[in-house]
Amino acid sequence: xxxxxxxxxxxxxxxxxxxxxxxxxxxxxxxxxxxxxxxxxxxxxxxxxxxxxxxxxxxxxxxxxxxxxxxxxxxxxxxxxxxxxxxxxxxxxxxxxxxxxxxxxxxxxxxxxxxxxxxxxxxxxxxxxxxxxxxxxxxxxxxxxxxxxxxxxxxxxxxxxxxxxxxxxxxxxxxxxxxxxxxxxxxxxxxxxxxxxxxxxxxxxxxxxxxxxxxxxxxxxxxxxxxxxxxxxxxxxxxxxxxxxxxxxxxxxxxxxxxxxxxxxxxxxxxxxxxxxxxxxxxxxxxxxxxxxxxxxxxxxxxxxxxxxxxxxxxxxxxxxxxxxxxxxxxxxxxxxxxxxxxxxxxxxxxxxxxxxxxxxxxxxxxxxxxxxxxxxxxxxxxxxxxxxxxxxxxxxxxxx
Numbered sequence: 001x002x003x004x005x006x007x008x009x010x011x012x013x014x015x016x017x018x019x020x021x022x023x024x025x026x027x028x029x030x031x032x033x034x035x036x037x038x039x040x041x042x043x044x045x046x047x048x049x050x051x052x053x054x055x056x057x058x059x060x061x062x063x064x065x066x067x068x069x070x071x072x073x074x075x076x077x078x079x080x081x082x083x084x085x086x087x088x089x090x091x092x093x094x095x096x097x098x099x100x101x102x103x104x105x106x107x108x109x110x111x112x113x114x115x116x117x118x119x120x121x122x123x124x125x126x127x128x129x130x131x132x133x134x135x136x137x138x139x140x141x142x143x144x145x146x147x148x149x150x151x152x153x154x155x156x157x158x159x160x161x162x163x164x165x166x167x168x169x170x171x172x173x174x175x176x177x178x179x180x181x182x183x184x185x186x187x188x189x190x191x192x193x194x195x196x197x198x199x200x201x202x203x204x205x206x207x208x209x210x211x212x213x214x215x216x217x218x219x220x221x222x223x224x225x226x227x228x229x230x231x232x233x234x235x236x237x238x239x240x241x242x243x244x245x246x247x248x249x250x251x252x253x254x255x256x257x258x259x260x261x262x263x264x265x266x267x268x269x270x271x272x273x274x275x276x277x278x279x280x281x282x283x284x285x286x287x288x289x290x291x292x293x294x295x296x297x298x299x300x301x302x303x304x305x306x307x308x309x310x311x312x313x314x315x316x317x318x319x320x321x322x323x324x325x326x327x328x329x330x331x332x333x334x335x336x337x338x339x340x341x342x343x344x345x346x347x348x349x350x351x352x353x354x355x356x357x358x359x360x361x362x363x364x365x366x367x368x369x370x371x372x373x374x375x376x377x378x379x380x381x382x383x384x385x386x387x388x389x390x391x392x393x394x395x396x397x398x399x400x401x
Contacts (some may be wrong), residue, residue, distance in 0.1 A: 010395070013265030013343050016334045019098040023080075023087040028198070030080030032330070034137055034164040035195060036202010041066055041157050043167065044203065044231040045210065048224060058221045067144040067153050069206055070160070071095045074141025077164075081134045085127065119175040130170040137163040141209055155386050165288040167285075182351050186253060187245040196242035198282075203232060203239075203324035204319050211316035222307030226295050233292060237248055237370050243277070245363050254339035256346030264343040265327030269335035279325045288373055291315050293380035307310055 007151070016024075045066055049059045081104075090101035091111045117123035140160040144401060145151040149156060172191050178184045194371040207228065214221070254266060261274075291310060300307040341348065 013338060015265070016337060017098075018275075019090070019172040020087060021331075021334040023083045025075075025330050026080040027084035028072075028101045028194075028330045028333055029327075030084075031164070031168055031194070032198040032202035032205065032326075033142065034077045034167070034202070035161065035198040036200070036204075037066075037070050037073045037206045038141075038157050038164055039199045040203030040206050040232065040235065041070065041233050042161055044153060044228055045206070046157075048227040048231055051227060052070070058224055061182065061213050061216050062155055062210055062224075063394070064150065065210050066157075066206070068148040069209050070141045070153075071144040074138040074144070074160075074267060075203075077134065077141070077167075078138035081131065081138070081167075085131060088127065115175065120177070121173075121175050123175050126173050126175060130167060131165055133170060134167045137167055137330065148196035165195060168198075180197065180350075182253070185249065185351070189249045192242050193250065194237040195245035196243045196246070197329070199222075200236055200239035201323070203235060204323050206324060207232060208316050208319050211312055214312040217312070219304060222304055222311050223299060225311035226299050226307060229287075229292065229295065229299060229311060233284075233288060237288075237374070240281060240284065241363075241366055241370060244366055246395045247277075248359065253349045254341060254342060256341040256349070260340035260346070262345050263358055264340040266336060266338050266341040266343060269332055270340070271276065273329055273332045273336070275327050278327075280322050283325070285373065287315065287318055288377045289380060292377050296381035297383075323399075 024341065039292065049062060051062070073152045086098065086106055089107055090096050090098045092110060093101065093106075096106075111124040111128040113122060115123045115125075137160050140156050140163070144156060169191060172187050174183075174187065210228075211225070251270065255261065261271040266313065291314065295307065295310050295315070298310060340346075
């Protein structure tokens with residue numbers, strides 16, 4: 001408790017106002033919905049639905065549910081984007097109340113403000129372009145509420161995907177020349193962190209929403225969902241690698257010592273985020289090392305009942321837990337302002353050859369660990385297991401080689 005109070009009272013750290021917490025968290029929820037849902041539909045749901053692993057009726061149900069989820073993601077993105085833009089206006093105006101910043105006239109004035117000294121482009125112009133792209137992305141997704149537009153689900157989703165990515169990338173365009181290479185890497189890793197995180201969390205949300213349609217799916221939906229979970233597991237592993245690598249860079253840049261994680265406001269918020277992400281990774285490991293092998297064995301044994309239970313009841317329960325942890329991560333984001341180094345008076349982080357070598361070694365170790373996890377999952381799937389065998393009598397089981 002003393003460390004928490006010390007961190008909260010650290011000079012240089014200011015707890016964000018409620019409107020700042022809500023607007024920033026909401027904005028990242030909107031990005032997760034747009035980027036994560038479109039990316040996961042493109043890389044996971046759409047390919048699985050095109051393989052014909054399930055009945056045509058099951059595919060129609062999941063396409064309909066995907067379209068509605070994407071449409072609501074567009075609504076959330078549009079609303080969250082407006083409030084986030086108003087929050088930027090409030091922060092730019094000294095002492096301006098957030099309620100005043102919501103006025104369209106003040107927002108328009110902010111977007112048309114001239115460039116500052118030394119800037120090659122006005123910051124408002126960058127946000128204006130971003131807002132146009134955001135509105136276009138939201139419009140494409142919201143159009144999916146219309147039954148006629150749902151027949152063009154693939155085209156609309158695949159068009160909205162690059163636009164949703166551009167929504168966050170445009171906001172990162174620097175209006176002045178970066179000071180050095182580290183500043184450029186800060187921009188790059190920050191966007192890698194945002195995009196990989198939103199794909200991961202937004203994808204989880206899409207899949208658990210699709211899984212709620214299990215009551216409308218046929219008895220043979222198990223193979224289809226086994227393919228969906230398999231494909232997303234690969235996407236999630238890539239996202240985990242990107243989140244960890246980019247997070248290590250940003251953590252090194254902002255935290256100068258381990259004890260700053262509990263003696264500074266920034267560090268304490270980062271520590272909470274790290275613990276939540278570790279919870280996400282642990283749940284992912286459970287999926288990869290326990291549930292996926294059981295799904296593979298059930299599918300190989302043609303155990304329809306077990307496969308359906310694992311893919312549409314057991315797996316989604318774990319993923320729901322991941323979604324809750326993911327929302328926690330997004331709720332912590334607004335508290336990550338400033339840096340622990342600045343609060344503690346530590347020297348600014350400066351990269352060197354040894355830092356890049358250490359980072360490369362950590363990235364290699366992470367890649368090897370993920371590869372080993374995938375291989376372990378495959379090995380576990382090859383082990384014999386006891387599963388229910390259809391037609392063998394009520395409650396009968398058999399050993400499947």
